[in-house]
Amino acid sequence: MEVLQDSWEANVSSDTQQLVRSWLDLDRNPATRSEIVALANGGNESELKARLSTRMAFGTAGLRSKMGAGYTRMNDLTIIQTTQGLCCYLLEKFGVDACKNRGVVVGYDSRHNSHRFARLVVTVFVNKDFKVQLFSKFTPTPYTAYAVKKYSALAGVMVTASHNPKEYNGYKVYWDNGAQIIPPLDSGIAASIKGNLRPWATSWDDSIVDRHPNVTDPLHDIIRLYGEDLRPSCSRYEMNKATPLRFTYTPMHGVGAEAMKNAFKVFGLPDYIPVMEQIDADPEFPTVKYPNPEEGEGALLLAMMEADRHGSSIILATDPDADRLAVAEKDQLSGHWRIFTGNEVGTLLGWWAFTTYKERRPQFDGSKVHMLASTVSSKMLKSMAEVEGFQFQETLTGFKWMGNISYQLLQKGHEVLFAFEEAIGYMFGTSVLDKDGVSAAAVMAECAVCLYGNGKTFASQLEACYQRYGRFISEVSYFICESKETIFELFHNLRVDKKYPTTCGGEKIVSVVDLTVGYDSSRPPHFQPVLPVDSDSQMIQFVLDNCVFTLRTSGTEPKIKYYVEMATKPGSSMSEPELRKRLKHIVKAIIEELLQPERYRLQAR
Numbered sequence: 001m002e003v004l005q006d007s008w009e010a011n012v013s014s015d016t017q018q019l020v021r022s023w024l025d026l027d028r029n030p031a032t033r034s035e036i037v038a039l040a041n042g043g044n045e046s047e048l049k050a051r052l053s054t055r056m057a058f059g060t061a062g063l064r065s066k067m068g069a070g071y072t073r074m075n076d077l078t079i080i081q082t083t084q085g086l087c088c089y090l091l092e093k094f095g096v097d098a099c100k101n102r103g104v105v106v107g108y109d110s111r112h113n114s115h116r117f118a119r120l121v122v123t124v125f126v127n128k129d130f131k132v133q134l135f136s137k138f139t140p141t142p143y144t145a146y147a148v149k150k151y152s153a154l155a156g157v158m159v160t161a162s163h164n165p166k167e168y169n170g171y172k173v174y175w176d177n178g179a180q181i182i183p184p185l186d187s188g189i190a191a192s193i194k195g196n197l198r199p200w201a202t203s204w205d206d207s208i209v210d211r212h213p214n215v216t217d218p219l220h221d222i223i224r225l226y227g228e229d230l231r232p233s234c235s236r237y238e239m240n241k242a243t244p245l246r247f248t249y250t251p252m253h254g255v256g257a258e259a260m261k262n263a264f265k266v267f268g269l270p271d272y273i274p275v276m277e278q279i280d281a282d283p284e285f286p287t288v289k290y291p292n293p294e295e296g297e298g299a300l301l302l303a304m305m306e307a308d309r310h311g312s313s314i315i316l317a318t319d320p321d322a323d324r325l326a327v328a329e330k331d332q333l334s335g336h337w338r339i340f341t342g343n344e345v346g347t348l349l350g351w352w353a354f355t356t357y358k359e360r361r362p363q364f365d366g367s368k369v370h371m372l373a374s375t376v377s378s379k380m381l382k383s384m385a386e387v388e389g390f391q392f393q394e395t396l397t398g399f400k401w402m403g404n405i406s407y408q409l410l411q412k413g414h415e416v417l418f419a420f421e422e423a424i425g426y427m428f429g430t431s432v433l434d435k436d437g438v439s440a441a442a443v444m445a446e447c448a449v450c451l452y453g454n455g456k457t458f459a460s461q462l463e464a465c466y467q468r469y470g471r472f473i474s475e476v477s478y479f480i481c482e483s484k485e486t487i488f489e490l491f492h493n494l495r496v497d498k499k500y501p502t503t504c505g506g507e508k509i510v511s512v513v514d515l516t517v518g519y520d521s522s523r524p525p526h527f528q529p530v531l532p533v534d535s536d537s538q539m540i541q542f543v544l545d546n547c548v549f550t551l552r553t554s555g556t557e558p559k560i561k562y563y564v565e566m567a568t569k570p571g572s573s574m575s576e577p578e579l580r581k582r583l584k585h586i587v588k589a590i591i592e593e594l595l596q597p598e599r600y601r602l603q604a605r
Contacts, residue, residue: 008040016045019052023069026197028204029076032069039069058082058190059536060181060400064161064170064556067113074161074169079117080203082171083124085193086155091128092192094154094176102152102176103131105218107144108159109321110255110281111169114138117159119206126212127202134209136217138255138281140322141172142436145403146229147222149178149433163252163292163319164557166285179403179433183532223259227266229431230439235356236446240268243449247314248307249441250275252291252299253282254320256438263442269449272316275306285320293317293326294424296339300328304337314448314458318437324424325437327444329458343378343474343565344462346420349428349440350381351465352447353418354388366390370409372402372419375531375541376476376550376563381420383469387570390417396515396531397539397552399425403433422476422563470572473579474565475587479595479602482558490560490600491516491538494551504542504549505589513541547582549590560602562590 009017020040027033039048051070056063056078063082067074091099104125108118115138122132133147141158148156156174164170173181173189181189202208209215234240247264249272251257257279264272277287285291293299303315307330315328315337328339340348350371358364366389371381374397385392395401402419409416410430419427425435428443451461466472481487494500498519500512511522518533522543538560539552549564566583568574595602 008037011043012040012045012048016040016048016052019048023052023071026199027069027075027077028199032075032077035069058085058186058193059555060183060186060398061555062170062172062181064164064168066167067169074113074117074171076116076120076204077199079120079171080124080199081197082193083121083157084196084200084203086157086173086189087124087128087130088196089189089192090130090154096129098154099128099130101131102154103133103214105133105144105147105151105153105156105174106159107135107139107141107147107156109141109161110138110283111161111320112166112283113169114159116206117169117171118157119209120203121157121159122209122215123206124200124203126208126214127200130214132215133218134215135222136219139219139222140255140259140318140436140438142323142432142434142438143222143226143259145174145178145434145436146226146432147218148174148176149431150222150225151218152176158321160321162321162323162556163290163294165290166283170556174434177404177407177433179407180398180400182400182404223262226431227262230263230266230442233429233439233443234267234446235359236450237268239453240446240449243270243453245314245445245449245452246270246273246310246312247316247445247448248273248275248303248310248312250278250293250300250303250315250317251281251322252288252293252317252320253278253280253285254291254318254322255281256318256322257281259322259438260316260318260441263438264445267442267446269442269445273306273310273312275303277302291320293319293324294342297337300326300337300339304328314445316441316444318441319424322437323435325426325440325444326424327458331459338459340458340462341474341476342420342422342424343380343472345424345444346373346378346422346426347380347465347472348447348458348462349420349426349443350384350418351461352443353428354384354390357417364390368414370406370414370416372405372416374398374402374421376552376561377420377422378472378474378565379548379567380465380469380472381418383472383567383570384465387469394531396534397421398555399427399435402427406430406433422474468570470570471568471574471576471579472565473576473583474563475583476561476563477605478554478559478561479597479604480558481560481600481602486600487538487553487560490595491540491551494540494594500540501542501594504544504593505586507544507547507586509542509544511543513543515539515541544586547586549586551590551594560595562587562595564590
């Protein structure tokens with residue numbers, strides 16, 4: 001390893017010198033070592049302190065940050081440190097024999113450095129005699145979650161930053177039940193990481209991955225098994241084979257193309273029309289500003305053009321790690337494309353899940369049949385459950401909660417048909433206890449085949465759901481805020497001394513649920529909320545008459561999100577334009593009265 005000059009020392013304070021020396025003492029990667037030295041040579045004290053005086057916080061979402069040098073970035077050293085901590089925690093929890101026999105699964109996406117980071121993860125594990133299933137190429141995130149459950153592994157690591165910009169990468173952890181980790185596992189792993197920050201002598205040489213007998217490739221086995229377990233979700237195979245419908249698909253420069261091709265084959269669907277500019281994996285994401293199909297028309301513009309060229313009326317788009325799905329449909333009369341919200345797709349998939357389940361089981365025990373959604377998602381499934389006679393469970397935000405609750409229900413002998421979150425994440429069935437854009441896309445395509453074969457569309461079926469279960473319309477957006485201090489101030493001012501706002505837009509706030517401090521105004525005398533409290537994140541939900549809105553911070557991005565939903569009861573005389581007018585009024589009031597972007601210097605989406 002090259003010896004770096006000490007000339008930088010004269011350019012920074014003694015405290016910063018110590019931070020730099022400590023980093024150089026641990027890091028063996030020439031590029032990130034040079035990056036830190038260059039900052040020191042330039043006398044960039046503030047940047048050095050930002051990168052070296054604190055660490056990324058390991059939580060239930062694992063890690064996610066920009067790539068680069070420093071403890072707050074994704075790099076070889078932080079990957080090694082994190083994996084050493086996870087490795088020791090697994091040994092402590094399960095013992096040597098289980099780690100050797102059941103081991104871990106490691107997957108990675110197509111981002112810059114993902115493959116290298118995955119090899120370093122494996123290096124740490126095999127040097128402690130773990131069995132490791134390492135995918136030989138980039139794969140969808142759902143494959144890793146599926147493999148953990150299928151192989152009864154102790155844990156899984158997926159190197160991915162999902163839909164973040166190209167500068168980011170991440171480290172996602174699954175537990176032995178196949179779901180993402182939840183408390184207290186995250187704090188236990190975090191403590192173990194802090195106890196294992198110095199790289200072990202064997203942790204840097206990843207050449208061992210190519211020759212160690214404990215390392216095997218599960219790729220072809222998982223592709224086959226995943227397809228077999230996906231088949232029961234198909235209920236219209238012959239109709240799919242005969243359909244004239246054509247679907248346009250984009251993986252958004254990510255990993256989904258091959259997996260989607262296989263899923264379509266399992267369902268008997270015609271080959272999809274690929275968006276050629278985006279079909280191949282490319283870590284630069286050259287055609288989109290943000291590789292996130294949730295961003296709407298800007299992200300799907302190329303897909304719309306491709307679909308128009310081929311006369312295709314439905315677009316399916318997965319994010320770069322293929323765990324989320326966006327859907328668009330062309331109105332044949334107006335020629336306009338409608339991009340459905342996550343809540344709308346969740347409604348359609350929920351309806352389809354129940355419809356096909358009831359076909360198989362006309363007589364069912366509704367007390368043991370479940371659907372789930374996160375608390376910031378539409379309440380449509382709750383209304384559907386009340387009308388149709390099955391159970392609905394609301395969870396905290398994130399599939400880590402829905403996956404773990406689904407696992408608990410399965411252990412009781414219950415059935416989970418479907419779970420979703422408004423951020424275009426869907427879990428159809430329980431083969432994967434996490435959001436899965438691949439299976440959701442195949443199911444959504446089959447749903448379209450059935451609807452179009454009967455003279456209907458996604459839009460018309462959505463309207464039919466509104467007529468039966470009540471109309472639900474929502475708006476979800478966000479402001480960007482890089483300052484943690486500003487975010488704290490904003491939420492502190494909303495809850496100071498539990499004197500929450502009593503009105504919004506001139507309408508009375510009926511109740512407040514604050515899941516940061518643990519307060520629910522509708523549950524006297526102790527006012528304890530039903531859902532778990534998380535003091536490390538900000539989240540307050542306000543209830544008005546036939547309206548719920550939530551303000552919360554993102555767990556993976558510098559965003560303050562707002563979620564607003566208006567609802568009517570089945571048979572209500574209120575028209576959709578009236579409901580949308582009220583929605584627009586409340587959203588405007590939330591922004592002006594509560595979020596106050598000018599006061600807090602929030603950047604609009």
